Amino acid sequence: MRSYSLISPAKINLYLEIIGDRPDGYHELVMVLQSIGLSDRINLRSLSTDIIRVQCDHPQVPQDKSNLAYRAAELMAVKFPEAFAQYGGVEIAIEKQIPVGAGLAGGSSNAAAVIVGIDLLWHLGLTQSELQELAAKIGSDVPFCIAGGTALATGRGEELSPLPNLDRLYVVLGKYRNLAVYTPWAYQTYRQQYLSSYVRDADSLEARRERVHSGPMVRAIYNKDGAKIGQLLHNDLEKVVLPEYPQVLRLREAFISAGVLGTMMSGSGPTVFALCETEAQAQQVQQQVRQSILDPDLDLWVTGVTTNGIHVST
Numbered sequence: 429m430r431s432y433s434l435i436s437p438a439k440i441n442l443y444l445e446i447i448g449d450r451p452d453g454y455h456e457l458v459m460v461l462q463s464i465g466l467s468d469r470i471n472l473r474s475l476s477t478d479i480i481r482v483q484c485d486h487p488q489v490p491q492d493k494s495n496l497a498y499r500a501a502e503l504m505a506v507k508f509p510e511a512f513a514q515y516g517g518v519e520i521a522i523e524k525q526i527p528v529g530a531g532l533a534g535g536s537s538n539a540a541a542v543i544v545g546i547d548l549l550w551h552l553g554l555t556q557s558e559l560q561e562l563a564a565k566i567g568s569d570v571p572f573c574i575a576g577g578t579a580l581a582t583g584r585g586e587e588l589s590p591l592p593n594l595d596r597l598y599v600v601l602g603k604y605r606n607l608a609v610y611t612p613w614a615y616q617t618y619r620q621q622y623l624s625s626y627v628r629d630a631d632s633l634e635a636r637r638e639r640v641h642s643g644p645m646v647r648a649i650y651n652k653d654g655a656k657i658g659q660l661l662h663n664d665l666e667k668v669v670l671p672e673y674p675q676v677l678r679l680r681e682a683f684i685s686a687g688v689l690g691t692m693m694s695g696s697g698p699t700v701f702a703l704c705e706t707e708a709q710a711q712q713v714q715q716q717v718r719q720s721i722l723d724p725d726l727d728l729w730v731t732g733v734t735t736n737g738i739h740v741s742t
Contacts, residue, residue, distance in 0.1 A: 433741040434738055435470075436468040437734055440461075440601075463577055464731050471520075473518065486528060496538060499566055507562065529609075560575065594649060594652065609669055614696035683717060
């Protein structure tokens with residue numbers, strides 16, 4: 429039986445701007461996405477039968493067709509029926525480190541790992557762009573998770589422009605274990621409250637995309653200016669999530685008090701992250717926040733930014 433073990437990194441948003449509605453019902457977005465070292469491990473094994481099986485060591489992760497990893501394997505079987513018939517089904521074992529429902533694209537990254545892993549298992553020889561085209565059929569974050577690193581994302585998040593890779597930045601992540609923010613709620617609430625600010629015509633949409641592409645955040649990334657990146661963190665969804673979830677706001681304020689380069693909610697939350705210049709500073713911030721918020725439900729992690737997307741474990 430052939431098998432592969434792949435590393436499936438989480439991602440954070442350094443920038444998230446909602447600029448309008450799309451005909452497909454999604455929002456038109458401009459984002460800067462960044463891979464981080466906090467990762468899951470995805471173990472793929474060929475099966476002699478034509479079934480797809482998902483296992484996970486985390487009780488909150490579904491092991492049926494609602495799991496994005498399962499849907500990724502199912503998509504590959506549909507798109508490559510001859511390879512599926514030749515090589516058979518696949519067992520997907522997920523070793524979870526990325527918190528669930530956290531706004532860190534854990535499920536999307538797992539799906540990306542399955543697409544990459546099946547490409548290897550079935551000897552398909554797909555290019556990165558072909559893998560990302562398949563990934564976009566599963567979810568908006570999945571194409572980015574294939575390549576990882578640092579990227580500007582437009583459309584609903586699937587149109588990617590690579591940016592210079594960041595290094596020597598460390599991240600402290602905080603999430604309340606039993607707190608979840610429903611992503612559709614966050615976007616729907618934003619639409620209800622800020623619909624009047626949405627851009628309507630194609631020329632204006634393109635102008636807004638270009639403004640970010642040539643704007644201060646992208647310049648700071650090109651200059652590898654961690655302090656400036658921290659100052660320019662932006663997430664439109666904070667406008668609706670923070671008033672509704674005071675715990676998330678309190679966590680954000682605790683990071684600010686710890687003297688970080690910058691702090692922000694990732695995606696639709698509820699994870700909050702802070703950028704630090706050194707690993708030692710990040711560990712100090714972790715300790716300070718843990719002392720200031722004496723809540724056993726609060727989990728904190730220290731990790732670094734990474735240039736890696738999905739890759740085979742060595």
